Amino acid sequence: MKKLINSPDSVIADALKGIEASDKGVRVDHENRVIFRATPKDAGKVALISGGGSGHEPMHGGFVGQGMLDAAACGEVFTSPTPDQVLAATVGVDNGAGVLHIVKNYTGDVMNFEMAAELAAGEGVNVEAVVVADDVAVEDSTWTAGRRGVGTTVLLEKIVGAAAEEGRDLAAVKALAEKVLEGGRSMGMALTSCTVPAAGKPTFDLPEDQMEIGIGIHGEPGRHREPIADAKTIAKQLVEPILADLDYSGSSVIVMLNGMGGTPLIELYLMYGEVVELLEAAGVTIERNLVGNYITSLDMAGCSLTLVKADDEILGLWDAPVNTAGLRWGL
Amino acid sequence: MKKLINSPDSVIADALKGIEASDKGVRVDHENRVIFRATPKDAGKVALISGGGSGHEPMHGGFVGQGMLDAAACGEVFTSPTPDQVLAATVGVDNGAGVLHIVKNYTGDVMNFEMAAELAAGEGVNVEAVVVADDVAVEDSTWTAGRRGVGTTVLLEKIVGAAAEEGRDLAAVKALAEKVLEGGRSMGMALTSCTVPAAGKPTFDLPEDQMEIGIGIHGEPGRHREPIADAKTIAKQLVEPILADLDYSGSSVIVMLNGMGGTPLIELYLMYGEVVELLEAAGVTIERNLVGNYITSLDMAGCSLTLVKADDEILGLWDAPVNTAGLRWGL
Structure with a gap:
């Protein structure tokens, strides 16, 4: 380990x-x-x-x-x-x-x-x-x-x-x-398992050429496994189930593209670029965003997407000062 | 990959x-x-x-x-x-x-x-x-x-x-x-290699039970390899070479405990706790700190430690407002 x-x-x-x-x-x-x-x-x-x-x-x-x-x-x-x-x-x-x-x-x-x-x-x-x-x-x-x-x-x-x-x-x-x-929905995916320290070995096996779509933050099973695809394809597999579940067209949103803990920032930015294209094409207006590691699963590689509907009240509260180790602005 | x-x-x-x-x-x-x-x-x-x-x-x-x-x-x-x-x-x-x-x-x-x-x-x-x-x-x-x-x-x-x-x-x-x-010195270590996308495979092989002390941020060789040790031992292997290279005793410093990209925050905080004990025992006064991923090596697991001597001028400049994606405070 x-x-x-x-x-x-x-x-x-x-x-x-x-x-x-x-x-x-x-x-x-x-x-x-x-x-x-x-x-x-x-x-x-x-x-x-x-x-x-x-x-x-x-x-x-x-x-x-x-x-x-x-x-x-x-x-x-x-x-x-x-x-x-x-x-x-x-x-x-x-x-x-x-x-x-x-x-x-x-x-x-x-x-x-x-x-x-x-x-x-x-x-x-x-x-x-x-x-x-x-x-x-x-x-x-x-x-x-x-x-x-x-x-x-x-x-x-x-x-x-x-x-x-x-x-x-x-x-x-x-x-x-x-x-x-x-107004909040999420969908995640994993390239690798995570390893719980007390277990000492990966929570599940995910072959070198496979990814899991719909993974949970403790490695709970998702929707299905399939061969690793490119970022554009993965972005669709995160965006489409969210938009199918709740109508975001015409809505203003706050978007979070979150890393699972073992995925570096360069890949998260790359994924965010793909997600933005899909959301804009679907008529969703991105007012604010977070890209980084915010809700992780130990050392799991992968990412998740979260959308929250944001009216003026919510945007005002979002922009209000915050001073924590994980989020800090306006102070 | x-x-x-x-x-x-x-x-x-x-x-x-x-x-x-x-x-x-x-x-x-x-x-x-x-x-x-x-x-x-x-x-x-x-x-x-x-x-x-x-x-x-x-x-x-x-x-x-x-x-x-x-x-x-x-x-x-x-x-x-x-x-x-x-x-x-x-x-x-x-x-x-x-x-x-x-x-x-x-x-x-x-x-x-x-x-x-x-x-x-x-x-x-x-x-x-x-x-x-x-x-x-x-x-x-x-x-x-x-x-x-x-x-x-x-x-x-x-x-x-x-x-x-x-x-x-x-x-x-x-x-x-x-x-x-x-007044600035650093020392890093890796638990795993990183994979350059164009190469498609890990830059080097690091066996499952080994770590590399003194690794570079592109996977360049460090000082030596040895069996993976506990966090206390690793912290010593980062702190001691830095203190041996420059006398920090009695100095005020800014400390960064940095993740290499594939190591989750819980481990970085844990390492920071060990580093603080060693620095305090060596008579170093920690005035400010950063714990997180700031200078990474793609998906490498591991961490590095940086100390910078900080007088009142440097601390004042450190505390001044900053508003970037990677560091943000005071604004």
């Missing part, structure tokens, strides 16, 4: 040490494995937390900071955080205005965030939740009933984070999150 | 199309393969250009923009840009205050930038150059007489970019660049 680690058992603890040393905008609760803002938000503002299995960096810990999340609960690699972790995050960020849970649709995550919300309610915290289920590739999957939650999570955390920073109340923040999710 | 490309022949042209579509802060001269700022700097300010082989993204094109470079000449993968490309960049950015060439120490780059400088001088442009040769791993290498130029380039472009933005004259900007280079 070719990884820069000390031991499969200490990956999360060791990575959290590095995150804390690198990012002066956060503090780490090492016991609960929760990343908090170093300076909490002003009193009376809604707090946002997310979390999930580790191995998707910079998501979620890299999105803790001004303009995005208030805290992130970090599970073991590809493993949901426990209810106790989510509870520590929730209670730790609440300042009376309530907390929104941003949950990706995996059975363990949904269950543990729900349990934490109940426990937090018992401690007097007002919690609401939204569940991201934006992956058009498959219905139901290895760890999911319904659709998997993937790239829209990143854009959601930015947009809703700006709204919470503005001082909107919990109901308004949740309604905005639901609007973003209604 | 598992890559998101259309054809090995069109990688650069296609990637430039995507860069132009993604980054509204640049415009691309596709004929000369030069990335310029979309909005040129104010008249009377020194312009900075760099460039080199492609495959190291975001360097250099991702560092074109307010607070860093004025233009970058993009060669073929791992191939120096031609004198004509560098000339187009140089003439294109000069507004009367002169141009500083930031050149990494590879024979082809040095030769072609020198030739371009002579041609530009013939057109009345005042050109100065600095050569980055910061890699402590080896003296002389596959494409280099003397030391190779690597990570310090990124930090140099940020620091000197801020000074040029302030309006310092060409001699002052060059003197600052030389000061940064005096």
